[in-house]
Amino acid sequence: MKRFKNILYVAQSSVPQSDAIVRAVSFAKSNQAGLTVVEVVPEWILSAGGLPGAPSVDDLRDRLVTNRSEELESLVESAGGGSxxxxxxxxxxxxxxxxxxxxxxxxxxxxxAAENPNWSERLFGSDDMHLLRKCPCPVWMMRADEKTNYSNIMAAVDFDPPDGGHVAESDAKNRSLNEQIVSLGASISLSDFAQLHIVHAWDAPETGFASMWTDDPEVAEVKMLEAERARHHAGMEALTHQLRQQVGEESYQYLSPRVQLPKGAARTVVPEQARAIGADLVIMGTVARTGIRGLIIGNTAEAILDQLPCSVLAVKPDGFVSPVGE
Known part of the structure; x- marks a missing residue:
């Protein structure tokens, strides 16, 4: 199972975060991971330093560090964190x-904790989206009213298995990403005693052209749809078999993941499924060309993120290179 070792919680004074930091402290403890709480003060605030009657820039910086550190220490202590x-x-x-x-x-x-800009139904604000797009490690964006324990966790996977249901070797990066998504879903579901839903959206737009090569397009379309669904079902079987081997039979039976194969475009059906099952957390991958700076996130992933009403754990594919340098 995926275990994290070094967790960074990002505090933001403008966002209610007591529930989110409780989750962060608890999750770090369950992973036996180190936890750092960071707050980034915008540089422009220091521009007041040196003005008539104001402290110097260095003095203002020191005061801000002291003030914010004390508040964060109090927040961590209230959340059950220690020294x-x-x-x-x-x-x-x-x-x-x-x-x-x-x-x-x-x-x-x-x-x-997600920014929740309040000017629309979007959960994520500008800084959140920058992190989701560009941060090289997984990013867990939580609602301000984060639950102590989730009830429903949705692992959204994406693949295109060839005939026979086996993921091609050329799709190794995508396979690894899907395995990581499902592993994370299983791990959090087990720790929260939550129901795990593994969702894969599939479609077969080519069936609409069956009339071009057959005298009975309705029958041909039905057969094509059945074959396409069977192909994706086999792919999901392979993925859940991998999970069963990873967690062991007893844990897998306890998890009893619910596998769902809704038909339609992922950008539409994934948010719909999240709402239908009452997902508290959606774990999903962001599609990117690995190893190339600046090619960050797929249009489908971004469209899904814009519509989700719940917390999100976004995972990057192997080899992702952030466009942000050290």
Whole structure:
């Protein structure tokens, strides 16, 4: 099972975060992971330093560090954290400094309460989306009213197995990403006693052209749809078999994951499924060309993120290179 070792929780004073940091402290303990709580103070705040009657820039910086550190220490203590939780105050552009911290200090998970910009139904604000797009490690964005324990967790996987149901060797990166998504879903579901839903959206738009090569397009379309669904079902069978081997038969039977294969475009059906099952958390991958800076997130993944009403754990594919440098 996936275990994290070095977790970074991103505090933001403008966002209610008491529930989110309780989750972060609890999750770090269950993973026996180190936890650092960081707050990034925008650099422009220091511009007041040196003005008539104001402290110097250095003095203002020191005061901000002291003030914010004390507040974060109190927040961590209230969340059940101890002195082993490290507190850091950084200055700069929030998402840039967070990503640089990940690159510099080797954090393997970023947790944060979502900004919730309030001007639309979108859960994620600008800095959140920058982190979801560009942070090299998994990013767990939590609702401000985060639950102590989830009831329903949705692992959204994406693959295109060839005939026979086996994932092609050329699709190794996508297979690894799907396995990581399902593993994370299983791990959190077991710790929260939650129901795990493994969802894969599939479609067969080519069936609409059956009339071009057959005299009975209705029958041909039905056969094509049945064959396509069977292909994707076989792919899901292979994925759940891998999970069964990973967690063991007893844990797998306890998990009893519910496998769902809704037909339709992922950008539409994944958010619909999340709402239908009352998902508290959606775990999903972001599609990117690995190893190339600046090619960050697929249009489908971004469209899904814009519509989700719940917390999200976004996972990058192997080989992802952040466009943000240290």
């Amino acid at each position: 082993d939780v490290e507190i850091q105050i950084l200055f700069g552009t929030p998402f840039l400094e967070v990503i640089r911290a990940v690159l510099r200090d080797g954090y393997d998970l970023v947790m944060k």
